[in-house]
Amino acid sequence: MAKILIIDDDPDMVLAIRLCLEDAGYKIIEAGSGNEGLEKVKSENPDLIVLDVMMDTATEGFQVSLTLRSTDPESEYAPYRQIPILMLTAIHTTTPLRFGPDEEYLPVDDFVEKPLDPDLLVQKVKSLLTAGT
Amino acid sequence: MAKQTPANHPIMGAEPGDIANVTTRLIQIRWGAGILVLVATAVCVHLLGLPLPAHILYLVGVCILVYNAVLVWVARRLYSPKPTLHLRRLQRFVLLQVALDWLSMTVFLHLTGGVSSPAIPIYAIHMLSVTILLPSPSPYIYIALGVGALAAIAVLERMAILPHYTVIPVLPPGLQLDPIYIMAQIAFFTMAATATVHLATLVMTRLREHERQVTALLETTQTVSSTLSLPEVLEHLAISAAKALATSRASIRLLDETGEHLHMAVAHGLSEEYQTKGLVDVSRSPLDQEALSGNVVIVKQTATDQRIQYPKQVIKEGIGSILVAPIIGRGRPLGVLRVYADQPDRFTSGDADFVLAIARQGAVALENALAHETLQHADKERAQFVRTITHELRAPVSGAQSLLRVLLKLRKVKLNPQQRDILARVEARFDFLAALINDLLALAASKTAGFLKTPEPVALQPILGECIDQLAHEISEKRISMAYEAPDTMLTVCASAEGLAQIFSNLIGNAVKYTPPDGELTVHLTQRTGSAVITISDTGIGIPAKDLPHIWEEFFRASNARRSQIVGTGLGLSIVKRLVDSLGGMISVQSVEGKETTFTVSLLVTPLDKATS
Numbered sequence: 001m002a003k004i005l006i007i008d009d010d011p012d013m014v015l016a017i018r019l020c021l022e023d024a025g026y027k028i029i030e031a032g033s034g035n036e037g038l039e040k041v042k043s044e045n046p047d048l049i050v051l052d053v054m055m056d057t058a059t060e061g062f063q064v065s066l067t068l069r070s071t072d073p074e075s076e077y078a079p080y081r082q083i084p085i086l087m088l089t090a091i092h093t094t095t096p097l098r099f100g101p102d103e104e105y106l107p108v109d110d111f112v113e114k115p116l117d118p119d120l121l122v123q124k125v126k127s128l129l130t131a132g133t
Numbered sequence: 134m135a136k137q138t139p140a141n142h143p144i145m146g147a148e149p150g151d152i153a154n155v156t157t158r159l160i161q162i163r164w165g166a167g168i169l170v171l172v173a174t175a176v177c178v179h180l181l182g183l184p185l186p187a188h189i190l191y192l193v194g195v196c197i198l199v200y201n202a203v204l205v206w207v208a209r210r211l212y213s214p215k216p217t218l219h220l221r222r223l224q225r226f227v228l229l230q231v232a233l234d235w236l237s238m239t240v241f242l243h244l245t246g247g248v249s250s251p252a253i254p255i256y257a258i259h260m261l262s263v264t265i266l267l268p269s270p271s272p273y274i275y276i277a278l279g280v281g282a283l284a285a286i287a288v289l290e291r292m293a294i295l296p297h298y299t300v301i302p303v304l305p306p307g308l309q310l311d312p313i314y315i316m317a318q319i320a321f322f323t324m325a326a327t328a329t330v331h332l333a334t335l336v337m338t339r340l341r342e343h344e345r346q347v348t349a350l351l352e353t354t355q356t357v358s359s360t361l362s363l364p365e366v367l368e369h370l371a372i373s374a375a376k377a378l379a380t381s382r383a384s385i386r387l388l389d390e391t392g393e394h395l396h397m398a399v400a401h402g403l404s405e406e407y408q409t410k411g412l413v414d415v416s417r418s419p420l421d422q423e424a425l426s427g428n429v430v431i432v433k434q435t436a437t438d439q440r441i442q443y444p445k446q447v448i449k450e451g452i453g454s455i456l457v458a459p460i461i462g463r464g465r466p467l468g469v470l471r472v473y474a475d476q477p478d479r480f481t482s483g484d485a486d487f488v489l490a491i492a493r494q495g496a497v498a499l500e501n502a503l504a505h506e507t508l509q510h511a512d513k514e515r516a517q518f519v520r521t522i523t524h525e526l527r528a529p530v531s532g533a534q535s536l537l538r539v540l541l542k543l544r545k546v547k548l549n550p551q552q553r554d555i556l557a558r559v560e561a562r563f564d565f566l567a568a569l570i571n572d573l574l575a576l577a578a579s580k581t582a583g584f585l586k587t588p589e590p591v592a593l594q595p596i597l598g599e600c601i602d603q604l605a606h607e608i609s610e611k612r613i614s615m616a617y618e619a620p621d622t623m624l625t626v627c628a629s630a631e632g633l634a635q636i637f638s639n640l641i642g643n644a645v646k647y648t649p650p651d652g653e654l655t656v657h658l659t660q661r662t663g664s665a666v667i668t669i670s671d672t673g674i675g676i677p678a679k680d681l682p683h684i685w686e687e688f689f690r691a692s693n694a695r696r697s698q699i700v701g702t703g704l705g706l707s708i709v710k711r712l713v714d715s716l717g718g719m720i721s722v723q724s725v726e727g728k729e730t731t732f733t734v735s736l737l738v739t740p741l742d743k744a745t746s
Contacts, residue, residue: 012532016539023543090527115534115567118542 002129003027005044007037007064008052008088013114017050017088020118021125034060038067041080048129051108052088061087069107084128090114149216152223155265156208159230163201170194170241177300185298190244193237200233227266231275234259239282246300247286248318249309256283257326264333272330280323287315342379346487349377353494360498361505367399370470370495375401377491378456378484380474385460386413387468388425395421395468403473407450410443418442424457425466429485431456433478453477458488462500470495512581519577526570534563565700572704575635576687579711588716590739591630592623593658593665600637601656604645611650619658624665627739632712639705640669640732646699647730648673665738670731676724684722685710693726 004026008014011032018028029044031037041049049068053061065085068077087108109128112121171194178187204226211226213219238256245252256279264272289295291310299306308314356369367385375383382402386395395413415421420440423430432438432455435447447455453476460467470492474480537560540546541553548556601608601617608615626633644654652672659666676684680691688703713720718736 010528010532012529012536016532016535019543020539023539023545090524090531114531116538118539 001025001027002047003029003044004048004050004125005029005031005037005040005046006050007031007034007040007061008050009033009060010052013052013088013116016116017121020116020121021050024122024125026125034064037064038077041068041077041083045080046083048125049083049085050088050112050125051085053090065108084109084131086124086128087111088114088116149220149223152227152266155262156223156227156230159262160201160205160208163197163204163234167194167197167201170197183300183302185300186244190241193241193244197237200237204230204233231263231267235275235278235282239286242283243286243290243295244298246298247290247295247309248283248315249299249301249304251300253283253318253322254325256322257329260326260329261333264330265337269334272334273327276323276326276330279326280319283322284315284319287319291315345379346377349373349487349491350494352376353491353498356495356498361502363499363502363506364399366495366498366502368401370491370498371399371401373495374458374470374472374488374491377487378472378474378480380472380479382452382473384408384471384473385468386421386471387460388415388466398468404450407446410446413442420457421469424459424469427459427461427466429456429458429489431480431482431485433480435477451475454479456480456484456488458485458492460492460496460499462496467496467499467503516578516581519574519581523570523574523577527567530563530567530570534560534567537563561700565702568700569702569704572702572708575708576704576711579632579635579708579715588627588629590625591628591633592625593633593667593736594619594623596630596633597637597656597658597667600634600641603638604641607645608654611645611648611652613645613648613651614653616653616655616657618656620660624658624660625739626665626716626736628716628736632716636709636712636734637667637669639709640734643705644669644671644673644730644732646701647671647694647697660738661735663738664735667734667736668731669734670729672729675726675728675730676722677726681722681724 004021006014006017006021006028008017009032014030014032018030022028029040029046031040037049037051040046051061051064065087067075068083068085069081070077072078085108087110089111090113110124112124171191174185174187174190174194177183178185178190207226207229211219211222213222238259242250242252242256260272260275260279263275267275286295287309290297297309350373352369352373356366356373360366360369371383371385375381384400384403385398387398388395393415395415395418397408400408413421415425418440420430420432420442423440430440432441435441435444435452435454438444441447441455450473452473454474456472456474458470458472460470470488472480472484472488537556541548541556541560597617597619601615641654641656648654648671653670654672655668655670657668657670674693674697676691677693680689683689684691684706687707689707690701690703694701710720713734713736716736718734720732720734722730722732724730
């Protein structure tokens with residue numbers, strides 16, 4: 001059973017994602033901040049990360065993804081670089097312009113928009129996990 | 134004797150354009166001179182029978198014509214795109230011409246009688262062109278060369294090393310050997326040449342001074358109307374003032390909000406150390422007090438003037454005199470414009486009047502720039518406020534929506550039909566609230582300058598494609614047949630990509646929303662004489678004729694749309710209208726109720742050559 005780490009500072013959002021993914025049969029780990037998330041990545045070694053952009057601190061989500069995907073071979077997160085990241089964002093609703101996954105700018109594998117579309121979330125999680133194996 | 138060029142005058146010599154113009158004239162005159170030598174020789178020798186060395190004179194004439202031809206050839210190859218290299222080449226070219234002319238004129242002088250030559254005044258005239266072309270003191274060196282040549286001829290002829298040619302037979306023979314005659318000729322020649330050069334220098338200096346002042350005023354006036362950027366206005370102003378007074382240093386200090394201190398706003402040509410020497414406390418600076426009360430103040434001797442607040446630094450910076458002019462806005466002083474010179478007592482009352490004129494022009498530009506900056510700041514704050522508010526509103530709504538959706542989807546949650554219906558209604562309400570928040574943000578954005586990114590050339594096709602892709606899911610769900618046509622060549626308009634996306638996603642989104650299943654939707658992009666025209670047509674519910682004039686109003690929804698179950702805030706089209714207006718575009722609508730609607734947007738196309746610059 002695949003293990004998924006949710007990093008989000010909004011407890012309602014975490015609950016919604018948890019319910020949705022547990023219903024689809026995944027094991028869930030939670031983290032309420034970027035730093036806690038990074039700790040959990042090391043201690044739990046999840047199969048996939050659902051990462052919120054966390055607008056409250058403006059750049060926290062971006063920072064987490066940049067840290068995890070650092071190309072520095074000395075990075076302590078080097079062993080976790082391959083874990084797929086699904087980014088949760090509200091940006092699409094502000095501008096209809098999609099800024100898609102971009103290795104240079106934002107090293108994540110895919111996006112899901114807030115508010116959550118449960119079917120779409122499960123579908124994206126599934127395809128990322130399949131692509132990873 | 135001659136007025137010395139002040140050491141810190143940047144260039145007193147002619148500009149490249151002047152040099153080129155004068156050179157062209159000189160070349161024309163030289164053709165005439167060469168031909169004149171040939172014709173005059175023919176007339177004097179063959180018609181008048183004067184005892185002149187005809188063959189040598191012909192040779193001189195031919196030589197002049199030949200080297201003039203060479204000069205024409207060289208002149209065409211002088212241009213260089215590098216301004217300094219171009220100027221250096223031009224200066225060398227001028228020196229070459231002067232040297233050749235000097236040589237041919239000296240030979241001509243000798244052949245036409247040496248000190249008794251009637252051609253001596255021509256030499257003085259040549260001095261004029263040298264004065265125009267070369268910076269001081271070159272013309273005086275040229276006089277020395279001319280006098281030297283004349284004296285050398287006289288001495289050599291007297292010593293019988295060179296032959297003497299008598300042009301005017303009535304002159305007593307041996308006149309050219311008389312020391313008094315020789316000295317008188319040379320002395321008068323020197324005086325005439327010096328006077329010519331001196332007067333010409335004066336005229337040229339005046340002319341260049343006026344030229345500089347006119348340029349400075351023109352630049353200041355252009356600045357007033359060309360920019361609203363505060364740093365640019367200040368920079369232009371300081372440079373114009375320095376240029377106009379032919380110094381290299383100027384600064385502008387502006388009063389702070391309290392009106393008690395002057396802080397350095399822009400400095401031109403001053404050392405970092407001098408710029409940061411400290412705030413000027415107006416109460417302790419009689420100099421600035423006087424200036425701020427509306428008078429121009431001239432510090433003639435910085436070394437002894439008691440009004441200077443930082444005398445040591447001023448002397449260390451090598452400043453000899455200062456001119457301080459007030460910058461007065463509408464009824465209130467804004468700051469001071471200072472111009473610095475190396476030497477003491479450099480500025481005249483004429484300079485003072487002139488800098489005051491520049492400062493007055495500048496004050497207008499400055500006031501505009503300051504007002505613009507305040508407005509921009511307010512806009513920025515407003516934009517930030519709207520962003521924060523929107524996020525704060527959106528986060529809880531988004532959380533609630535997500536929870537509701539999950540609850541309605543979960544397999545293990547068993548809801549009875551009534552519960553399910555209530556939750557669905559709550560969800561619909563939240564969906565509406567989310568849409569309202571988004572539209573309010575977009576509306577605020579369309580009303581706030583500086584919210585959207587600065588317009589830049591953007592291609593329309595990718596944005597249209599993106600907007601259609603975003604709706605692909607709904608389009609296929611409703612089995613709407615979608616047609617999108619656009620030219621292969623990119624059509625570029627000057628706008629923010631965000632704003633354009635907002636316009637098209639609203640219009641195409643509406644079309645999808647109000648078109649029943651199995652309907653048709655066409656998006657068409659085409660170019661029509663300088664405009665990009667986008668038409669979005671659907672076979673939807675249409676807009677009643679009586680509602681058409683109101684559709685752009687905020688919160689207005691057409692009566693048939695309100696009656697339908699379709700959720701809408703009534704803000705979308707007012708957002709679209711505002712955005713299209715802000716881009717200088719046009720939008721129109723045609724509709725038949727219950728049948729079809731077509732929106733047409735036209736935007737000015739930005740040519741690609743402009744787009745890349």
